[in-house]
Structure formats: structure tokens, C-alpha cells
Amino acid sequence: MLLKSQHFLSHLSRAFAALFLLLVSGAAWAQTSPVPPASTTPQSSRPNVETPKPATAISYSAVHVDGPFIAMTFDDGPSEKLTPELLDILAAHHIHATFFVIGENAERAPQIVQRAVKEGHEIGNHSWSHPAFAKMSDPAVRRELQKTDDVIHAAIGHSPVLLRPPYGSITARQKQWIHAEFGYRIILWDVDPLDWKRPGPSVVESRIVRQTRPGSIILSHDIHPGTIKAMPETFDKLQAKGFKFVTVSELIAMGKPMAPLETGPENTNPSPSSAASMSPSATPSPSLTNP
Numbered sequence: 001m002l003l004k005s006q007h008f009l010s011h012l013s014r015a016f017a018a019l020f021l022l023l024v025s026g027a028a029w030a031q032t033s034p035v036p037p038a039s040t041t042p043q044s045s046r047p048n049v050e051t052p053k054p055a056t057a058i059s060y061s062a063v064h065v066d067g068p069f070i071a072m073t074f075d076d077g078p079s080e081k082l083t084p085e086l087l088d089i090l091a092a093h094h095i096h097a098t099f100f101v102i103g104e105n106a107e108r109a110p111q112i113v114q115r116a117v118k119e120g121h122e123i124g125n126h127s128w129s130h131p132a133f134a135k136m137s138d139p140a141v142r143r144e145l146q147k148t149d150d151v152i153h154a155a156i157g158h159s160p161v162l163l164r165p166p167y168g169s170i171t172a173r174q175k176q177w178i179h180a181e182f183g184y185r186i187i188l189w190d191v192d193p194l195d196w197k198r199p200g201p202s203v204v205e206s207r208i209v210r211q212t213r214p215g216s217i218i219l220s221h222d223i224h225p226g227t228i229k230a231m232p233e234t235f236d237k238l239q240a241k242g243f244k245f246v247t248v249s250e251l252i253a254m255g256k257p258m259a260p261l262e263t264g265p266e267n268t269n270p271s272p273s274s275a276a277s278m279s280p281s282a283t284p285s286p287s288l289t290n291p
């Protein structure tokens, strides 16, 4: 299902070329404006190369990648009891995940945040006290972000680069100023097992396994015992399907344009992608009752 290796490898080189161009130019890729793999593609076969540079993609609910890469995310911790158990499970599966921590909790258990980073996981900002940003003043949002950024920085020696707004609640205007001020990318999700409703481990597992696609960003919470119980089998099944787990920042770094996607070595047949879509502007509609 996931890897046609030749196809994958031919695109891997282009993914690196695209990444290089992205890094040197500082320009972001987006769905509407491909970064051309200039060194490998004949000029005449590249449509849209003159398309104006896109606005920087600052918000993601999934990433368009060539390969079976996914990002598992855990919100609302750290939990002093459950997060260490989860870290053990992740280590046993050789999986790197992303933890969107609440500042209040991170301040209480900085050693868990430190352990997560030491074991290869990424830490993101999930606010100080879990309010819904969309209803708040800019100074109030800024305080929520800064206090949490400070606690994370104190624990691990650097600031996070990712924000997940509680409940996914954030306006387009807030995304812009938060990105400008803090440098954060805004991370939503495309897979939601609704684990906060505590439906039981097997339901959490089956929802995640059923919904996950290449490039998926999977939402879950490391404060619910059933979620932790669901993870060993969830990881087993996703790995059996060929999925590879990376952190959110690693997934974003693998991102490539939606179109044109060449299908053969001659680059003459642009076609729609069969992989997960990168949808920087797509926003899930999370329930405000979601903790």
C-alpha cells in the first residue's frame, strides 16, 4: 500500500531538492505554488514555475509527503503518572512523538519534559491553562503563550517552535500575529479518535488505525489511562501497515508541494497526488467540550 520503492526513491531526491530550495530561499511551499526541482526537471515540462511565491504556510492539519510518514501527538500533559508509562511504550516501539504540553503541568513536572526530549520527542506549546484563544484578547493569549514558552525553555534549554491551540480554537488573525511574534507554526490534526470521551482502548485504537494516512497528524491525550492502554496495539498495527513515526517538525520538513507531482522518471506526466493532502488552511471543527 505505502511504498513503491522506485517511485518513492525518485521522489525522495526531489523532496530533498525541494527542501534545499526551501531552506536557502526562506520561502515556504504551499499547495498552490510548487517549489520546482530545478536540477532534475526539464524547463519545458514544468507548469506553473512562474507562479508567484505563496504566503508562508503557518498552519497544518496534515502534511503532503511522499512516503508513509505520520506524526503522533499527545496533548494536555505531562501527566506525572501516565506520561512516563507512555514514554516507555514509545521507546519500546522506537517511536518519536510530539507532546503539546500545558504550561501549568510542565512547570510541575519539568523532569518528564526533559526526559521526553532526551528520548527524541518534540515539545510544543499548548498554552498555560488551556483556554479557547479565539475568544480572548491578544495580551491574554500572549501571556498564555509566553509563560509556557518560558517554562519549556527553562526545562529543555530552548523554546518550542510549534503551537497547538486548545480545542483548535484560534482565528486567522491570531495565527498571523502569533507566528510573527513567537515564530510558532500552528498545528491542528486530521485524525481525531475522540479519546477524551474515554470510549475504551480498542475504540481509540481502531479509530486511529482506520483514519491514518501518509502525512497524518494524529491527535490524542496523554492524560487518559485508556489512551495509554490503546497505544501498544495502535503502534503495532500502524507499524504493520508500514507507517513510520516522526515528530511534527520532521513531518513538516518532509512536506512537498501538492502539484505538479511527476509520476515517472521523465517528469512529463504531472498528476494528482494519491497521498494525504497538505491542507494548511483546513481547520478541524473540534468540539469545545474537548479537554
Ligand code: NI
Pocket (backbone or CB within 6 Å): 075, 076, 126, 130, 166, 167, 291
Ligand atoms: Ni488540549
